[in-house]
Amino acid sequence: MATTELAAPAAAASEKPKKRRRNDFNRREAIAGYLFISPWLLGFLVFTFGAMIYSLVISFSYYQLATNSARPAGFANYEALISDPKVMLSLGNTLFYAILAVPLEITFALSLALLLNRVGRSAGVFRTLYYLPKMTPVVATAAIFLLLLNGNQGAINKGLAAIGIQGPQWLLDPAWIKPSIVMMTLWGVSGTMIIFLAALKNVPRDLYEVAQLDGAGPIRRFFSITLPMISGALFFNIIVLTIAAIQVFDQAYLLFYRDQVQGASDASLFYGIYLFQQAFRQFNFGFASAMAWLLFVIIITISLIQVKLSNRFVYYESDR
Template sequence: MMRARAGETRAALLFISPWIIGFLVFTAWPVINSAYLSLTDYDVINDPNFIGFDNYVTLFQDPKVGLALRNTFVFTVMSVPVQLVVSLGLALLLNSAARATGFFRTVFFLPKMTPPVAIGILLLLLFNGQSGLINSALGLFGIEGPSWTTDPDWVKPGLVLMSLWTVGASVIIILAALRAVPQQLYDSALVDGAGWWRRTLRITVPMISPTLFFLFVVDSINALQSFTEAYTAFFGSGNTTYSNDAALFYVIYLFQQAFEFLHMGYASALAWVLFVVIMVITAVQILLTRRYVYYEGDRP
């Protein structure tokens, strides 16, 4: 029996070896190498020059790092709750739809397939302060729209609104969770006279709280790593007309240091700081699950 188990183990390792090799070559090694590069002065052209923790000292003294972190945190705090609420609302509508649920499920998900670069260009077209579709629609109601792409106070709200373009995947995930809520819970609540709002708060949200928490963590990580849409809209293709510090997210600044200024060692230090920040925020979120997330297997 031990020989059979050893044979099964070798077969399993053989089947997953492509993934193991890919992980070691394309994930583990770059991570380890970036940790070393963060301790060096490296410009791609010359060999790395070991300088210890000088990059980290410079990082904490760099005012652009503080600005980029602040912009990233503000965007995350604004975008994640909005995405969750909109996704939950759309999923509730789909769950209550008797017909054409499959059609609308596809319609909501299709925008997720849009390339991020196209979303960045679409942002400039829709949120243009003079001729954008959003301000034109607001003008029909007598509302003067703001300068979404040039006013620092409105840059991040515009990016938050554009992030709603790709909530389709979250809608599908929440819809699957809604379909798994036992119907007898709703029936008992109806017998007790609970209305729709009370049933949603007391039954639906607690029963799908693990899914909401999963999306909360994933959306937070994605927001902290926001890059493509903002870079395309405000920094890409030599665009200087709309560029301003309000759109300077952390990963954009990291990208600039690495590929525009060739400060690879400094960029590696920036990447490791972001890694630590994401780990800390995720750990805090996980600790909160003990109080706010309900798992069906839990016992009172």
């Protein structure tokens, strides 16, 4: 009994140095981690968060770039958003593009991932080939699609003519301008494909075997096993692609506004394009900042709705 009473304080005393060393080790690891991320953290605070706060301030002012001066404007810039018809036009074009592009990107990327998931030894070669378009600079991609989508001499219309179909004026007809940009967007869908492929690789094979023994066909297995098991990746891609589609700029600018040609169709006027024009062509930075914050609120709202809906459809491993 006495021996036990003496051993307890000794064990407690030996635990204290171990706990102290563990705390010191955790503290050193935390400091090292913060040091490693400090360049990014500093860049974020100065060039992202700081710029956001500054843009919020000047959105309530008439900002003059030449004199770097600002006059208070109150809510005038935000009231101008409602009265400017091009704001609603560009926002409508952007939302229409997002509704058209995101489902097609998801479908195309998932289809490619399913095909790659079935490939055997040569899977690495096909993954590399499918991912190469993602590595192509956007300017080069735009130059390629300017040739492909030429209404008179383009390769796409020549291919359609070979089977007796008269192709449209892709870049001139307002009805086909947004589908043309969607086609260019699908060129770089391989990043989304890789995420889907990784999710498909993590689906347990035994689930398919059990379902097949129960008589489930390929379509039933896809909707009952594959989609629920990759729903997390699906949700992530929908969120990311929606945000990217609402901020669409590069594709439309390079196809329609790069050479500053006057008279570009209103169908190609996206929100990001009009924001760019107000900021860097008209130098109306107060109004452009108000546009940027309206876009930020729209993206946050749509993302929150998607997150809320995901609670009913997304399956996670922790839900087991």
